[in-house]
Amino acid sequence: MLIAMMKPQQMDKENWSLGESWAIDASETTWTGTETAVKEQLVEEWDDETLVLGIETSCDETSAAVVRGGRDILSNVIASQTELHGEYGGIVPEVAARAHVEALTPALREALVRADATFWDLDAVAVTLGPGLIGSLLVGVAEAKAIAAVLDIPFVGVNHLEAHIYSNFLGNHDVKWPAVVLLISGGHTMLVHARGHGDYTILGGTLDDAAGEAFDKVARFLGLDYPGGPEIDRLSLLGDPEAVRFPRSMIGEPGFDVSYSGLKTSVINYVRKTESSGGTVNVADIAASFQQAVVDIEVAKTIAAVDHTMVESVFVCGGVAANSGLRTGLEQACLDRSIALHCPSIELCTDNAAMVASCGTALLRRGIYTSLDAAPDPNLPLL
Ligand code: KG4
Numbered sequence: 001m002l003i004a005m006m007k008p009q010q011m012d013k014e015n016w017s018l019g020e021s022w023a024i025d026a027s028e029t030t031w032t033g034t035e036t037a038v039k040e041q042l043v044e045e046w047d048d049e050t051l052v053l054g055i056e057t058s059c060d061e062t063s064a065a066v067v068r069g070g071r072d073i074l075s076n077v078i079a080s081q082t083e084l085h086g087e088y089g090g091i092v093p094e095v096a097a098r099a100h101v102e103a104l105t106p107a108l109r110e111a112l113v114r115a116d117a118t119f120w121d122l123d124a125v126a127v128t129l130g131p132g133l134i135g136s137l138l139v140g141v142a143e144a145k146a147i148a149a150v151l152d153i154p155f156v157g158v159n160h161l162e163a164h165i166y167s168n169f170l171g172n173h174d175v176k177w178p179a180v181v182l183l184i185s186g187g188h189t190m191l192v193h194a195r196g197h198g199d200y201t202i203l204g205g206t207l208d209d210a211a212g213e214a215f216d217k218v219a220r221f222l223g224l225d226y227p228g229g230p231e232i233d234r235l236s237l238l239g240d241p242e243a244v245r246f247p248r249s250m251i252g253e254p255g256f257d258v259s260y261s262g263l264k265t266s267v268i269n270y271v272r273k274t275e276s277s278g279g280t281v282n283v284a285d286i287a288a289s290f291q292q293a294v295v296d297i298e299v300a301k302t303i304a305a306v307d308h309t310m311v312e313s314v315f316v317c318g319g320v321a322a323n324s325g326l327r328t329g330l331e332q333a334c335l336d337r338s339i340a341l342h343c344p345s346i347e348l349c350t351d352n353a354a355m356v357a358s359c360g361t362a363l364l365r366r367g368i369y370t371s372l373d374a375a376p377d378p379n380l381p382l383l
């Protein structure tokens, strides 16, 4: 099978022709589906000055960023759809996809202006290929492909989960592999042994709800706004984390899996029972007690993973990494063991395009590009 690709050449900004196409023999190089292929490219060509445009539209944040050398954020524009979905109490996929269509072009323009760059300064385009909502992914992937084709620059599809890991490298030149990564977001919760770029082993993960999902569901039950994680975090500061002892499922069990459906049900049962017996529910106490249970579970499993792998660094990433209780709990546990803890800034914990650009740069440095034929994959696994 022969697949047409654009010939790599620098395009003149006055000249909008796409150049002659060339053919790749797919028997030598695989370019199908979401697979990436390794092309010959000198690693030095992707140096500290390389400018990569990142695009993230996998869920409910429309984001565009320009990152230099994989680490320095020149711009990171994030248009959140929280208010749009808030009235439904959760993400509505069709609404999200339409909002991405409206927000992406202005976000791209703003990202370039803030970075003091033009399209022609870009060396490559990185975009989230998955996992995520298919309609939302399609918007970002189509835009990224169009930009890469028109500018005749490399296109690289990025796994959203791997991109979260790279949020730890942004603005931080001291971060070093190997590490235990706690990737904790609205869609995923897992512990990963990360030995180096692309060299990962999943140690364990949630058997049911992701931690962020549990935060959002408990918050919804308590009548709090969407997204629930930040709301519970804020309320927890006013409550007593010892008020109710909710179960810490699987905390003492061997292995690195966790489960949140039992904890969520315990909170619901506790509130219903208290109310039906005429008692008053202190929402701040419930929020703080629930959050403390999540923190205890995640800190215990993360430290167990550190002991198991004997690494000296922990990276935490994903939306729930913004949680103040989790950050404090991990800080204390890592301090006690003289282990380095790397936590991205709050803005970089939740979905953003800078992490996509950083991850894309690391892939390009290893000579990994993606075919313009690649399709987004809503279920793209980390491994
Ligand atoms: O990484 P992210 O932006 O999207 C996914 O890839 O899932 O994570 C969003 C999740 C939501 O469930 C949200 O409630 C949660 O992260 N979250 C928090 C906090 N900030 C965001 N959970 C607990 N505490 C927070 N401060």
Ligand code: ZN
Pocket: 160, 164, 185, 186, 318, 319, 350, 351
């Ligand atoms: Zn995410």
